[in-house]
Amino acid sequence: MCIKYGEFLLSKMTVCLRLHNNHHHRTPCVLSSVLDHCNSKQMFAITRDAVEELLQAVDRGTQEWLILTLRALLSFVTAVGKWYHDVVPEEIEFDENEPDKKPPKPAFVEVLNHILKRTKHLLFSPHIPVLLVALNIVDVALADLRNFPDDHLPMIHQNWPAILNIMQNKNLNARVSAFQVCSVFFCIFFVSHLKKFFFQGHERSEIFKIHDFLEIIRNADLM
Numbered sequence: 001m002c003i004k005y006g007e008f009l010l011s012k013m014t015v016c017l018r019l020h021n022n023h024h025h026r027t028p029c030v031l032s033s034v035l036d037h038c039n040s041k042q043m044f045a046i047t048r049d050a051v052e053e054l055l056q057a058v059d060r061g062t063q064e065w066l067i068l069t070l071r072a073l074l075s076f077v078t079a080v081g082k083w084y085h086d087v088v089p090e091e092i093e094f095d096e097n098e099p100d101k102k103p104p105k106p107a108f109v110e111v112l113n114h115i116l117k118r119t120k121h122l123l124f125s126p127h128i129p130v131l132l133v134a135l136n137i138v139d140v141a142l143a144d145l146r147n148f149p150d151d152h153l154p155m156i157h158q159n160w161p162a163i164l165n166i167m168q169n170k171n172l173n174a175r176v177s178a179f180q181v182c183s184v185f186f187c188i189f190f191v192s193h194l195k196k197f198f199f200q201g202h203e204r205s206e207i208f209k210i211h212d213f214l215e216i217i218r219n220a221d222l223m
Contacts, residue, residue, distance in 0.1 A: 028072035035075040041083040048111060051076050058118050070133040073115055077141040080108050088147045109148055112141050116155040123162030128171050135177045
């Protein structure tokens with residue numbers, strides 16, 4: 001039922017988004033409902049266009065329905081994790097004429113990258129509800145990318161400054177959520193910076209990033 005009628009519904013809603021229709025706020029609600037009730041990988045092709053249009057709405061700075069949009073994106077990244085949890089990068093034969101050639105990225109990896117490139121800005125929002133949902137999106141989307149290190153680590157780096165900033169937020173829920181997200185990916189990030197520190201000339205920027213994080217942990221009030 002979801003696959004049969006979901007394509008029709010979401011296609012219509014996507015058109016509304018493109019036309020900036022006054023009823024476009026229904027799209028994230030429909031998208032969330034469809035994703036929450038249908039556990040079929042076929043839904044990716046159906047929902048991808050709608051997700052890209054929602055990201056365009058985020059880029060336009062549409063604030064009125066932002067929280068609904070973010071909840072729909074959270075439903076999407078959660079569903080992607082269920083659909084593609086066992087997918088790994090395609091292996092290709094080494095070609096001495098193209099030593100840097102990499103396999104093509106799966107479509108879901110591209111969309112996750114598009115989403116995480118928005119969260120790095122959304123995480124600086126002064127609105128706590130937006131922060132909390134955006135943190136959840138980062139948490140889940142990074143977990144979805146764990147089998148794709150060429151995308152996983154760069155997205156951690158891009159979202160790191162905002163995460164670091166939230167750890168110093170006056171709101172307890174925001175701080176706790178930021179630390180919970182860090183517990184998932186910080187080991188990878190920390191090891192990466194240690195490698196740069198020890199093997200690439202003790203770069204000052206790397207020292208400061210590690211030092212800043214440890215200082216925030218030491219001074220954090222999570223109670």
